[in-house]
Every structure is written in structure tokens, then in C-alpha cells.
Amino acid sequence: MERIVVGMSGGVDSSVAALLLKRQGYDVVGVFMKNWDEQDENGECTATQDWHDVQEVCGLLDIPCYAVNFQKEYQDRVFAQFLEEYRRGRTPNPDVLCNREIKFKAFLDFAMKLGAGGMATGHFVRRGQREGRPLLLKGGDPAKDQSYFLYMLKEAQLERALFPVGDMTKAQVRQVAQEAGLPVSRKKDSTGICFIGERNFRRFLQGYLPLREGEMRTLEGQVVGRHQGLAYYTLGQRRGLGIGGAGDGRRWFVIGKDLGRNVLLVAQGEDHPALYSRYVRASQPTWIGEPPAGEGVPFRCGVKFRYRQGDQPAWAVRLGEEIFLRADGLQRAVTPGQSAVLYAGEACLGGGIAEEAGPEPMAQVDGIFPEA
RNA sequence: UGGGGUAUCGCCAAGCGGUAAGGCACGGGACUUUGACUCCCGCAUUCGUAGGUUCAAAUCCUGCUACCCCAG
Secondary structure, eight states, X not given: OXXXXXXXXXXXXXXXXXXXXXXXXXXXXXXXXXXXXXXXXXXXXXXXXXXXXXXXXXXXXXXXXXXXXXXXXXXXXXXXXXXXXXXXXXOXXXXXXXXXIIIIIIHHXXXXXXXXXXXXXXXXXXXXXXXXXXXXXXXXXTXXXXXGGGTTOOHHHHHTEEOTTTTSOHHHHHHHHHHTTOTTTTOXXXXXXXXXXXXXXXXXXXXXXXXXXXXXXXXTOOEEEEESOXXXXXXXXXXXXXXXXXXXXXXXXXXXXXXXXXXXXXXXXXXXXXXXXXXXXXEEEEESSSOSSOTTOOEEEEEESSTTOOOEEEEEEEETTEEEEEEEEEEEOXXXXXXXEEEETTEEEEEEEEEEEESSOOXXXXXXXXXX
């Protein structure tokens, strides 16, 4: 009987994942990860409740249950980078790193040590196969597809991973949980950074990054307010600017950062041109399997610039250690540090980290894409 | 100091005798395994201030105060 180690968060998805594997006859072991030990601002530690739920579920399923602590790894391989990105004025996505470095590396290694044939999580993604090689496919619930967070996985990692709830909808997962009498069947979906949880983001960052006040200016140079520190804002952001009544009375949005002058650039109106771009340069390309085309050869694909965004039809091309993209349509607030994830239909191809975005092609790719 | 004008929510701003629009900001919620966006709800018993007229005033009258403009 093959042993599978399930990463259990105490939520419905991973609980049902364990349940399904158990029913399929695997030797299931539940493991809870604790990678962050701070309490939230209310002095609560949701991890305590989650660990409690994991134990209860495992008891019901009659499977062994352990807790592991990857705090050190999380700190070194995820959080340090996260802060460094913010210091550079960018907006990182810690969860894509967390998946590559913690859940599908540190945790996977741990599972192997337990003698498992593989690991499983409650992610809403499916694993496909082509010519004997693993594919990462979107989840069966289009509203819940989480492939965006897993695009950095390599074949070797995918090969050992199972996603038991990947072809189900959220509603089906909850129903299975309820029918099985799992106590977490109605537990609210978790949000916020994985393992850290829902936070007042500015306050959270203030614990790690110094305040450095400065001006908020329009593109024309007019000072319209003050900011508390560039790191606390991200492109396309509206709330928290505190600019009211100025100009024509419309909403204000962050459109850029001038690190050198410590100036936050803002513009008025949701349709402001500075908020939109078509061309994107992305670094750190990663591919699940072989890249979809040779270097310098443009190819069609779908792109997501953020979680839960529909696939944006686009052209892409690899050049050296970078990916260049041209979306068919205008993209709102493509933000440096965020991930651009590429798709071919249901399959996630991989992706990269956005470095810059703009309405005009970068010099490296001027004229390289076929005319629309 | 004369002459004129304006004073309504943190900001902008409707209102013109009948019992305080709206926008932005802000607060709360929904959505959401990043950050955002979006959506919903809330947000002046009170109209610079003190009196007066009137059944009834932010709206009319008078004094005072503040600011702005023009004279000087």
C-alpha cells in the first residue's frame, strides 16, 4: 500500500484531499506545517485552531498525524526575499515562492523521509500527462483555479504531487466534507499570505520596513499629498491614499514609484492611460517541461498577471533569461515583482516575474511580434 | 479704513422659504491562499456666529467674526 503524505492546513480542501486518498486505499499520513509563529494583531494565533482541526480530522479518518516546523526555511527562502523585494519598491508574491521552496521542497523532502511515494495538497489544480511527463493543469473549478500559485514548480516536484480535489468545485468539496461529517466542512476559506494569514498589510510591513515619508505627485509634478513609505503602496492601488476632493473629484490611483526621489506617482480616474500597458518584460523564466518555443521565436499563449484573472491572449517570446510579452488587450496595473503566468489552454506553461510594463514595446522586441 | 463678495461633512460641491443631493476621502462588510482592483453598506437633527421675521429658514433681515477681491 503506497504511502502518501498530505499537507493539511486545517481547512476543508486539504481535509477532503486526505479523505479521498484514504478512500482510494492509500496509506495516508496527515502533516501540519507551522511556518510562522507570530500572533496576528488581535493577539490570536489561528495556527493553534488549525492544528486542532487537523488532529480532529485525522482522528475521524483514522490516519496518523504529525506537525512539522519549517519556520527557519520559510524565513530564509521566502520571507527574506519578500522583504528584499519590498525594499526595492516592488510588490512580491510570497506564495509562489512558498510553494516552490516550502510546500513542494522542504515538505516534499520530509514526506520522502517518511517513506512516502508522494505528497498531496488541497490545491485546486490537476496534474496531467503528456508523453510520460507531468503537466500542471488548471483546476476543475474555474473560479478557484490555483495554478497561478504553482507555476514555479518543476517536473520533478509535480511528479511526486497529487491534487485529489483538483477536478472538483469548491461546492463539491464542501459537500463531500459535510457528508463525511468533517468538522471543517463549513470553515471559511483562508486568505492572506499563506501561513501568515489575513493582516492589516501596512501595519504588518511596518514591523519589518521603516517608515519613510515623502510626497505624492502627479505626472505633471504637482504635489497632491504625502505617503508614508513607498513600500506600503502598490501599482493600481486606490485606498489609503487619503487624497480627497482634489482635481476633478475622481478617484486617485498609484501609477508608479520614484525610488530616487522617494515620490509616489498618482493619477486620477480609473481610465488613466498610465494605469495600462500592453508590453511586459519578465525575468526568472521557469518552464514546466520544455519551453513552448525556441529562443527568439514568438508564440501565442494566455497570460495571467494576477490570481483569478482570466487568461489574457498574448504573444510571448523568450530572449536570454527573460520573457517578453505583448498582450492583445490593455492590461491594468501590471506590477513589478508580481508573476506573469503563461498558459496553453488548460496547461500552465510556466512564467516569470514582471520587471517592467508599458504601452510601447521594449527595444529588445521592437518589431519581433507578428502584426495583430 | 472705505466698497464688493464668500462662509454647507476631512476635501470639492448641490441647495434660492417647506423641513440638508452627489463625488472624493474615511470606516465597516463581501470577494480573495500574494499585493491590489471591484462591489455593498455607513458617514452633517445640521448649514461661521448671535439675534429677528415667518406656521415653517441653510435659504429673507440685522449685528458680529473669518477669508477673498477692488480701492487706497
